[in-house]
Amino acid sequence: MTTKNLRDGKETCPAQGLLKLLSGKWKPEIFRLAVEAPLRFSSLLRQIHGSNKQTLSVALRELEDVGLLEKVVIKQKPLHIEYNLTEKGKSLIPVLKQLEGLS
Amino acid sequence: MTTKNLRDGKETCPAQGLLKLLSGKWKPEIFRLAVEAPLRFSSLLRQIHGSNKQTLSVALRELEDVGLLEKVVIKQKPLHIEYNLTEKGKSLIPVLKQLEGLS
DNA sequence: TTTAGTAGTCATATAATTCTGACTTATTGC
DNA sequence: GCAATAAGTCAGAATTATATGACTACTAAA
Numbered sequence: 004m005t006t007k008n009l010r011d012g013k014e015t016c017p018a019q020g021l022l023k024l025l026s027g028k029w030k031p032e033i034f035r036l037a038v039e040a041p042l043r044f045s046s047l048l049r050q051i052h053g054s055n056k057q058t059l060s061v062a063l064r065e066l067e068d069v070g071l072l073e074k075v076v077i078k079q080k081p082l083h084i085e086y087n088l089t090e091k092g093k094s095l096i097p098v099l100k101q102l103e104g105l106s
Numbered sequence: 107m108t109t110k111n112l113r114d115g116k117e118t119c120p121a122q123g124l125l126k127l128l129s130g131k132w133k134p135e136i137f138r139l140a141v142e143a144p145l146r147f148s149s150l151l152r153q154i155h156g157s158n159k160q161t162l163s164v165a166l167r168e169l170e171d172v173g174l175l176e177k178v179v180i181k182q183k184p185l186h187i188e189y190n191l192t193e194k195g196k197s198l199i200p201v202l203k204q205l206e207g208l209s
Numbered sequence: 210t211t212t213a214g215t216a217g218t219c220a221t222a223t224a225a226t227t228c229t230g231a232c233t234t235a236t237t238g239c
Numbered sequence: 240g241c242a243a244t245a246a247g248t249c250a251g252a253a254t255t256a257t258a259t260g261a262c263t264a265c266t267a268a269a
Contacts, residue, residue: 018202019134026129028227031122044246058227060247081244082236094208101201102124105194131257147216158258163217184214185266 024069024095029054029062037072038096042086071095127172127198132157132165140175141199145189174198 025031032051036042047059063086066072071092077083128134135154139145150162166189169175174195180186 018138018205021205021208022125022128022134025125031125035122045244053228055228055230056247057229057249061227078236080237082234082246084246091208098201098204098208101204105124105197105201148214156258158260159217160219160259161257164257181266183267185216185264187216 024066024071027062027065029058030066033059033062033066034071034092034095034099037066037086037088037092041075042072044084066092127169127174130165130168132161133169136162136165136169137174137195137198137202140169140189140191140195144178145175147187169195 025034029051033042033047036047036050042063044059044063047063048054048056051059063072063074067074067086070089072086073089075085075087077085128137132154136145136150139150139153145166147162147166150166151157151159154162166175166177170177170189173192175189176192178188178190180188
């Protein structure tokens, strides 16, 4: 799922755009971890097995682009960056909980 | 999204499996049409622009495999086949409506 | 038994996504 | 200035998903 595709806006199915927000191999997992605590890149890389920097980096940017996560730069000893859920991101939580309930 | 991937069952995110049910370029659209009325292959092909027999055929089979659609063979003049929502499929409707509400 | 309509399959080609490993940038402390 | 750490980017390879066009199977009516 490219950012281009995320934005091409030719959807005829109203829910499709929102399903796409979490489409891709790792975004649901990234989102779930973001619900639990603010994300940091290196920690994400350690927690998500089988993925890689490139893919996670792109996924984080796309989640940011669609307004589900926001990036916060923390100028500490070694540079730190946090990804936090936005309000829009938080609004998805109950829907995902409902989805879990259906399994 | 292959059937293999749909079934490999290595999810750590509880909602991911269900998000995958409707993953792929055409499944959300197929599902939406199935909510409106029973699906027929040739009609689907006419209604969904930009896709093709092969892809729709695979998507229908996957939706059937995960238990969202059921296939009904109707032995009429020319052979007819209908795809209908299962109970599981119907249970997804309110969740998708909620998703629409978030856009 | 030929023909027409529906619902596909198959082999192959193209496109999109994900992975790998080397390289880059920014910050702080020595 | 130099090393260490975090957070990436980049080019290219591998994998997965989607598209194209030719072909097949089944049914019923003529």
